[in-house]
Amino acid sequence: MTDEPTAAERALYLATVRRGGHLRPDDLAPADRPTLAVLVARGLLTPTATGYTAVNPRAVGDRLGTELRTRATRLLVHTESLPTALAPLTRAYDAVPRASSRTGEATHIEGNADIRQRITELLSDCKEEFLAAQPGRRPLDALRMALAQDLALLKRGCAMRILYQPVTVTDRTAQRQILLRTGQGAQVRVLDEPYQRVMIFDRTVAVIPAAEDATRAAFLTDPAAIAFLVAHFERDWSRATPADHHLNPPPPTTTRIGRLLARGLTQRAVATRLGLSERTVAAHISRLRDRYGAQTLFQLGWQLRGERDD
Template sequence: MTDEPGQAERALYLAVVRGGGRLCPEHLAPADRPAFAALVARGLLTTTPTGWTAASPRALGDRLGSELRSRATRLLQHAERLPDALAPLALAYDAVRRPHGPDGDAVHLDGNADIRQHISELVSECQEEVLAAQPGPRPVDGLRMALAQDLSLLRRGCSLRTLYQPAALVDHTVQRQVALRTRQGARVRLLAEPYERLLVFDRKAAVIPAAEDRSRATVLTDPAVVAHLVAHFERDWARATPADHHLDPPHPTTVRVGRLLARGLTQRAVATRLGLSERTVAAHISRLRDRHGARTLFHLGWRLRGERRD
């Protein structure tokens, strides 16, 4: 039985209430008997010398609420104890784990499932920081799947720095997913130029694609190689811009400016249409260029028109 009454139970309970709050079981249709039994089991119908009467749902809500809070407390306590309970197994795993491949400095992963599993292990074992360079569009489903693990990483004090390309944050669902992480301390920057996908864990292990379709990956642990990849990431990070304003909705005037640009109006025509100075419109256009990663006004108009078609 679920915590809440089902549709049939609700319908029968409402019928009883509308009928004065009393029910004679012999008047029940056979199809209503399962719902009747469920209402009795929940305590929403109580017996009287002459039949059954409706009981207050508030009492049920208070009782179930108390039970759910107790259950949640037990689950939280179990979650707190679980790492210690698994610690001996983790130590045994670490003692026999072979992080290196046959060539002594790499592990080759084949298939998305294998890649996700290995990355999940690296995130779980991370103690200090994760560096992530994520070019191209971000799949929302993947972000949702990784959310719990990313938040756990941040809550245990690790840092998370991620590079995106501006186009990745055009999707509002992606923006919300990224914002859930930045509110917990993750840092995000945008770089409007090509770069390669890269994940680095504690500056000890780096994951890079090993196939164009990203169906294969390689885990590198050679200190010199990892340090070289970290240096590339830090170089790109220094050139990138903070993504804070991308995670907030644009100003309504900025949105209106964008819509007029997408229709092909010039900066001067937009200013005239909205009754603004060209300088003010230029400021809104600058924000739009940052948000969309556009290099020129023509590039911005092209991207905005593409967004309207989507």
């Protein structure tokens, strides 16, 4: 039985209300008997000497709401105590040496369910750093499913850096998912260029697609291969812009200054063009450098290369 009445239950209850709140056995069709039993079990109808009487749904809702809150509280308490209860098993698991693959050897796993299961295990084992490059649109269901484990990883003190393409961060629901992670310390950047999908765990295991339809993945442990993938990730990371640039647009004046800088104008030329002091323009440029993660004006110009003046 679900928490909410079905269409048949609602119809029978409303029919009872229309009869003045009373339902006689003669008013029931044989097919209504199972629905009647459920309404009585819910407490929306109560038996009387002559039939059944409708109960105020508000009272029933308050009672069910209290029961659900109590159930939710118990589940939350159980969730908090579960890691402690499993701690001895976790320590035993961590104490077992992991057999590493031979140099150049990769483990291939087929099937989305098996791939997700292995990635879940790697996330649970991750202790220091998780890197991910996720090109293309990121499915919202995947973001939601991974949220709890991502937050648990961040809570353990692991670093998390994720690359997305603009197509992901334009979706408002995806933006909320990203903010839930960045609010807990994750770093997210956006790169408007082609790049390859990869996940790297503690710089010891890397996962890359092994089939175009993503139904097969290669799990790499060779240090040279992982170093190569990390170097590519760091190169792409340095060219990407912080997610804040896409999630929270800067003030119009700052945007205007950025566009003029992207056209090659100097700080003084920008100040003259907009009728601002050089000090004001310098302050806006400083905010742009922070926003784009640029250490120099050259890097800022590179990050702003896609901007155009109106």
